[in-house]
Amino acid sequence: GHHVSSQRIRFQRRNMPCRYDIDRFTPSFLSIFESLVPSQEEIAKQKQLLTSLSRIINKEWPNSKLYLYGSCANSFGFSNSDIDLCLSIDDKEMSKVDIILKLADILQAANLRNIQPLTRARIPIVKLMDPETGLSCDICVNNLLAVVNTKLLRDYAQIDRRLRQLAFIVKHWAKSRRVNETYQGTLSSYAYVIMCIHLLQLRRLLPCLQEMEATYFVTVDENNCAYFDQVDKLNNYGAHSRDTVSRLLWAFFHYWAYEHDYTKDVISIRTGRIISKERKDWTRRVGNDRHLICIEDPFEISHDLGRVVDKFTIKILREEFERAANILQFDLNPSVTLFEPYVP
Ligand code: CTP
Ligand code: MG
Secondary structure, eight states: OHHHHHHHHHHHHTTOOOOTTGGGGHHHHHHHHHHHSOOHHHHHHHHHHHHHHHHHHHHHOTTOEEEEETHHHHSOOOTTOOEEEEEEOOOSSSOHHHHHHHHHHHHHHTTOEEEEEETTSSSOEEEEEOTTTOOEEEEEESOHHHHHHHHHHHHHHHHOHHHHHHHHHHHHHHHHTTOOOGGGTSOOHHHHHHHHHHHHHHTTSSOOGGGSOOSEEEEETTEEEEEOOOGGGGTTTTTTOOOOHHHHHHHHHHIIIIIOOTTTEEEETTTTEEEEHHHHTOSSOBTTBOOSSEEBOSSSTTOBTTTTOOTTHHHHHHHHHHHHHHHHHHOSOHHHHTTOOOOO
16 A cells, blocks of 8 residues: 555665756756855854853842853854853742742833743743843743754854754754644754754764763753763764765755664764664654654753654654655755745
């Protein structure tokens, strides 16, 4: 039946070579990348906002510290994206929700706009808009693992520029095709960046920083976060490889469409390898974690970034990977067709 024949196609495409003229499209993909990168001016505004909010919050809580995390600090952010901030504060008297509510009062008194404390969200935050810079941001409390994984992503991006090029295009594809919506059961931007890092590790364009001798160590909620962070010493690491962003894109989608073994494999940038679901005991559904596509978080290793994906959205995702792989293989204008908006 249908299932058997699609399996056969899958098998045949496993070893398909990349189209010979793929590099014709490199200039178009690079110009899409350039158009998404935030300007220096925008980055300066983000820093300015961090400074002014830190000053306001430190008056009330002198021992607290405000960090930028997420896309505006991990170097994978598009222009005009929202800003994620994390307030680190050691206050044993107050619950997270109390801190959020007090923070909202402090910001209100300092004339910030559109302040909304969201205390019932999975990660409680305060939303606000700064009238000086016009920027909107979300502040969470004591989510330090996110601050540390932000640094890991930023450090990887410094080793080889092709990581950033690939990840921007993959994120742009995922947003255009509406498969970057965790509340709808598809993957986070963070998960897509991890998938890109993993591919470049397998192709020896990137090392595995967590397997190298650690130069950076922190412990966050019992998780040991340690890795080699002197990445300026590694900026020749991938120089042997002539892979272009087009070829990497082809490889990325070909891998997720035809090569990844969804029944057995977990991708892991912590080890730089594919590890087995069996070994992690991720072979069956536990509570809400279905493990239909397995992406290990680099520090919180019991956390599967694919756990948001369910039996309906895994189908959507895999069809989108196949669509993208086929476009890169056959389409005459892949740098346009790839991003055609999904119309329900
Ligand atoms: N994060 C995390 N675990 C997740 C999802 C997110 O720790 N399962 C943290 C990461 O530090 C990530 C940040 O939250 O960098 C923001 O996540 P996300 O919104 O997925 O990524 P952004 O890089 O902000 O992407 P976008 O441009 O789509 O906003
Ligand atoms: Mg974000």
